[in-house]
Amino acid sequence: LAKTTQPISMDSYEGQEVNITCSHNNIATNDYITWYQQFPSQGPRFIIQGYKTKVTNEVASLFIPADRKSSTLSLPRVSLSDTAVYYCLVGFLSGSARQLTFGSGTQLTVLP
């Protein structure tokens, strides 16, 4: 299993760019990197997924260095509504979810 390590918490201010880094030193060749957002009392919501280099969608960017041992989720110009827990998942589905284990997540608090 690719264990992930993220900061427990981060604070930011509205309008700033936020970068959350996840370490996954034992990532396997087949593993993808996926980030989820979770608000209190809700199920996690998919944000972005990547395998290598950079991926960008309408809400975030994901930077993955060549060795893939870490990844950085970048949220441009955060707002108060971006306050949530962000999880980095590393894994690959092969008939079992054991390879998709949630780490502790990062509590992002956006301040006015």
Add this chain to the structure above:
Amino acid sequence: GAVVSQHPSWVICKSGTSVKIECRSLDFQATTMFWYRQFPKQSLMLMATSNEGSKATYEQGVEKDKFLINHASLTLSTLTVTSAHPEDSSFYICSATRGQNTGELFFGEGSRLTVL
């Protein structure tokens, strides 16, 4: 994106009773669904993997006789908490994959169980 729905969103029951939680994939067929539980301020813990037409695979430490999982169709999986006790009070979340191997999961809204 794909939609997964859970029902009920919250339930309160007396100790000793059984509670069933449903997880439906609304716009796709899910051969595999996953059940998690989450305690306050903690991460999601995988309980079991539910496969359509076969027995669920439980994670170590999860009692299969206590948490009954049935995946009778490609769009529905159910989790039944049998003889519930206050320590079973938690937030239960299901997720499903559309069959891709990339690990993109679609989560339900979660079900809050409170056992009195």
